[in-house]
């Protein structure tokens with residue numbers, strides 16, 4: 425469980441998130457929606473511990489009953505928080521296996537990692553040669569997102585944040601990704617940042633959260649995502665000065 429309280433976050437001295445309080449529970453899927461620039465990625469980076477995002481004194485982030493607000497990204501990752509970036513970076517000269525092996529040193533046997541990679545690669549329909557290349561090198565948008573999911577699973581992440589997992593992903597890949605994610609959600613918290621309702625057809629969110637101008641303006645069930653797709657955010661933007 426992740427509890428955020430009075431979360432106010434600034435980047436380069438500009439306030440982006442404004443006094444957000446919310447609880448993310450275990451075994452639940454959340455969809456975070458909102459117009460461009462509303463602060464969705466900022467929230468994702470903040471939860472993952474990106475050092476550029478500065479929290480106000482009153483801000484609290486608790487994960488599994490521990491105050492993690494001042495922990496580095498590395499320590500949060502070790503606690504099971506995984507962030508898949510909106511645009512995953514390439515890592516020249518490092519394969520997925522090498523990266524996972526390093527991240528899991530002492531925790532998982534390299535042979536077991538290889539085996540899991542093969543199994544997951546098949547389930548997620550990732551071309552085997554992609555797993556042998558440098559991370560994300562020459563990978564398409566959809567392939568990168570699949571590789572992110574594969575890493576999250578093998579790392580044993582329990583709080584999974586996917587920033588725009590559906591952007592640049594074709595219909596079939598989206599179905600593969602979302603269906604797989606849905607099948608592994610037990611015991612985890614999944615936070616999907618999305619602009620579209622389409623992914624939510626394969627993985628139904630327990631809660632939809634709408635962020636506008638750095639504030640949570642509405643929460644609801646999956647029907648809220650449908651309503652937003654039909655009507656946009658105008659009605660929520662009006663309430664904010």
Ligand SMILES: Nc1ncnc2c1ncn2[C@@H]1O[C@H](COP(=O)(O)OP(=O)(O)OP(=O)(O)O)[C@@H](O)[C@H]1O
Pocket residue numbers: 435436438440458459460461462463464465466467476510
């Ligand atoms: N490093 C930064 N320096 C200055 N401003 C920033 C920085 N990072 C984010 N911002 C600003 O914070 C605001 C929120 O950005 P954020 O990326 O969180 O939005 P978003 O909701 O993820 O948007 P999108 O849907 O376009 O991905 C934007 O106005 C953005 O320009």
Ligand SMILES: [Mg+2]
Pocket residue numbers: 464465466510587
């Ligand atoms: Mg974003």
